[in-house]
Amino acid sequence: MSSNKNALIRYKTLDKCLKNKYRKYTLEDLIDECSEALFEFEGKESFVSKRTVQLDLQNMRSEKFGYEAPIEVYDRKYYRYSDPDYSIHNISVNESDLKAMNNAIQILKQFKDFSMFKEMNGVIQKLEDSIHSTHQKSIIHLDKNEQLKGLEHIDILYESIINKKVLRILYKSFTAREANIFTVHPQLLKEYNNRWFLICLYKGKMYNLALDRMEHIEQEENTEYIDQNLEGDEYFKDIVGVTVSNTKSRYVVFSVDASNAPYVRTKPLHKSQEVVSETAESTVFRICVQINYELERLLLGFGDCLIVHQPKRLRERMREKFRTSFKNYQNLDAEENQRSQ
Template sequence: MDVSKSAYSRYRVIDKMLKNTFRPYPTLLDIQEACERSLDKTPSLDTLEKDIRNMKQSEVFEAPIVYCRKNLGYYYSNPNYSINSIPLTDNDISSIKEALDLVKNLGGGNRINERFSDAIQKILATYKEEFPDSDTKRKIIQTDYVEGAKGYENFNILFNACKNQNPISFVHYSYTKREFKSVIVHPIRLKEFENRWYLIGYSEHHHSIRTFGLDRMYEVVRLRKKYIESDSDEIERYCTAIYGVYPIENQAQQIITFLTSISITNYFEAYPIHPSQTAEKNESGSCYFTINVVPSMELVRMFRSYGSNLKVVYPLWLKEQIKSL
């Protein structure tokens, strides 16, 4: 059972009330008043009754809540119980180990893994758990991450700059122009695409949101200056309404239709290239796919990689651009 943040906040109030030995056997009205004081919200009595039922039935909490008919209130049949001290089950520990194994094998390098591993090891140490050699040495999940890839040494400072909205400066190297340039950026988010990491942020030099590859960033420094916030709709268009990371200049979000041959249609059906993707399959097995995205250089490159098995139908400018390349 998934627990929402608001529900868990109420669970904590209920737990605190049931643990309070100075005011035993709280009623639903008592709990409702406590929620109002602690959460500035007044849940209905039906909601609180449902919360208590969920706490009792949940495999996570298994709360020993009992209604006392004599005292007309609720209590824990086990006075030592608290949702703040729920033990991990064997399945919980197994899941944590699997999650750690997954993170260790994801692109992102050692700096992300170290922070996550240390936190998880502290949790497991509480339960006297550790990873057997067989678990750590036998690789079950493998990704394309190549040890030694550039840029990850700045991951922590960039992550914190995005999180805390700290402007940064760095020296950016252009592979195409073969030149270095100092830029000031107001970081928005880090994005991974095809096992490469990029920083998206508002560039003071360009007066717009831009993308910078981590492998091309040097001498990253946090700055003490006011953070420039970007429009949230513009951020979502730039970051989400796109396949890839580098939008084609002066092209807005638009409908793109392409036709796939029978030999590659199944790949696009199994792995949509964007959440907006829709399909209209022909009797022959070929298929018209439609996406609503901001055109990008990565999209053009991907289309061209399929050669004669993929043809852009609309828009015409993109169809001609792919033909001419």
């Protein structure tokens, strides 16, 4: 579990203890309560240190998170709120907070047509009413396509991941003549380049299945679910796109001409990107990733303004693809010349 979730659980637990009028809590009691709350949430032993709880109490007292909690120590031993009606869940919001929430609402409203967000419409409306939203037009536009085939499957896939259900999916890849049934253990949903994918366990290996190739989905009740405990950020950390393999990450070194280098510099191809060297003609970049289909497509998309230097095998593959593309254009020109004669 992420450290942010840990902290939220501890703050919630401390708040419950500090506003309890019928029990006295020492620092050791608060530590035990936080440890027990984390154990209940994670299902495994979670020891919270004394320093962590002391820092949590300090943060709750401060303006850091907007709490400014009136925590006091009485009898030099016990902790409580000096205001018996106080709770971190009763925090008032200022004008700046309202503006931030209003902006967030405008972004959330852009997802209203996705089936998995439909039940959010009522929540969004309540938020708008409660903060007196100005109903302004959205000035942040997210790239999305509600007409994508396969979006109708998101609900059952999402629910199956949450509820740890095995699925039987009738799936037809672009290269298959007929659809096949895959019995999979769904783990993650991933969006890349305006397409959605299901990351799942199939016959002991991880696969990514495109939602637009799924023809039918049903839950398999007689098979025990296998949870891979995947964290998206960790699973895709060395990846451009969605295809993860067992191969090691490689340094990919490429140069971009001077006119296009600023675009690559300000929108890195991967979080590992760094500048190796720079001249008036071009900039050399380096990323550390697994080499997959999506990376090749991304690099090819830069056309003649990008050159791959390393690794050699990737460079040769890129060269061959450009040769084939050039040959295709030559053949097209020849056909048009013949038709015009």
